[in-house]
Amino acid sequence: MRRALTALGALALVGAGVAWWLTAPDPLPEEELAALQGDAARGRTIFAAAGCASCHVAPDSPTTDAPVLAGGQRFVTQFGTFVAPNISPSPQGVGDWTDAQVMNAVLRGVSPEGRHYYPAFPWNAYNKADPQDVADLVAHLRTLPPSDAESLPHEVPFPFNIRRSLGGWKLLFMQTDWVIAGDLTPEQERGRYLVEALGHCGECHTPRNILGGLRTSAWLSGAPDPSGTGHNPNITPAGLQWSEADIVAMLQSGFTPDFDVVGGEMSEVVANTAQLTDEDRQAIAAYLKAVPPIESAAPEPGTGDSTAEE
Known part of the structure; x- marks a missing residue:
């Protein structure tokens, strides 16, 4: 019995080690990204296409050509409430990050500290973006007004607040291939x-x-x-x-x-x-x-059906 328990304990440790390894963040090599030179003028178009201002300007902020990406908007989901962070070029935002660190956040969903980002930040779509486009996007971000607003924490309950578990989510659901493949013009x-x-x-x-x-x-x-x-x-x-x-x-x-x-x-x-x-x-x-036509599933009773949503 003692030997069996010892063997089970050893297997559990090995399994935990494998799980820890499999769920580790996987950023792109910084030297690979650092070789890209961003074009801020071109990055302005990438910024618009990616919809960055829609989430990262403060609530009720006016729309301007140079938005202040102070964060603070709240997004309520069944997994908790996610709060958009400050991504302006300030110390409270991404001002002290390297370009490669910002690019890894966008392309891999990995923070400068080596933590997974929640998929409420749509890195699972951005991961198919051309790295040069993302470099241009970062160059444009550097030109926008800074904000000294502190990023607010997400309000996510256990077990969803265990960041390492997001590595398992990535293994299951990260999508790096195009959904619509085949012969396109x-x-x-x-x-x-x-x-x-x-x-x-x-x-x-x-x-x-x-x-x-x-x-x-x-x-x-x-x-x-x-x-x-x-x-x-x-x-x-x-x-x-x-x-x-x-x-x-x-x-x-x-x-x-x-x-x-x-x-x-x-x-x-x-x-x-x-x-x-x-x-x-x-x-x-x-x-x-x-895109192949797919019939809509009926909305659940009481939810309504808004055609005005993204």
């Missing part, structure tokens, strides 16, 4: 890059499993809002039956072909897509029309 491929990577549209428009992983088999078919109120619409051709021209017009002006205007979080998305080129908006529309 160059325009559709550009649209895929903007939708699946920079624009991270799937984070809101795709349903999730019980652990918060995206159900990519139902890609862009609509999902309950994480806050528990409202429903983000189906934007596959089965749900969004607009023409490409209609989609392009909405992404530029916010007006729909039904003589309505988008609101809520989608209005912030339009504020970003309006800064893209006509070609990029057309590419997004071409990609959305190429």
Whole structure:
């Protein structure tokens, strides 16, 4: 019995060691990222496409050409409340980080201290971004006004507050491949890059499993809002039956072909897509029309169905 207990104890230690190794953060080599030179002017477009200001400006802050990314917005989910951090170029933000550290946060979901970031920060989409684009994004961030606001902690209960467990989540649900593969035109491929990577549209428009992983088999078919109120619409051709021209017009002006205007979080998305080129908006529309049509799941009773959400 003593030998059996000793063997079990040894196996448990080995298993714990393997689990610790498997769940370790995996940043890209800093020297590899440091070799990239960012272009701040080009990074302005990447900043808009990635929607950084939508989450990281302080609540009720005015929209400006040079937003103050002080953080503080709260995002309520079934796993807890996540609070957007200060990512302005100040000591309280990312001012003291190296460019490579910011890039690893975006591309790998890893902090400068070597901790996993929660997937409420959409690194699981940004990880498909071109590292040069992210270098340009960082260069643009460095030009924005600093804020001395302290980042507030997330309000996440046990066991979700165990950061190391996010390494297991990454093993299960990290998506580094394109969802829509196959034979796409160059325009559709550009649209895929903007939708699946920079624009991270799937984070809101795709349903999730019980652990918060995206159900990519139902890609862009609509999902309950994480806050528990409202429903983000189906934007596959089965749900969004607009023409490409209609989609392009909405992404530029916010007006729909039904003589309505988008609101809520989608209005912030339009504020970003309006800064893209006509070609990029057309590419997004071409990609959305190429996505396989998937019928929407009916919203749960009492949740409503808002077509104004991102």
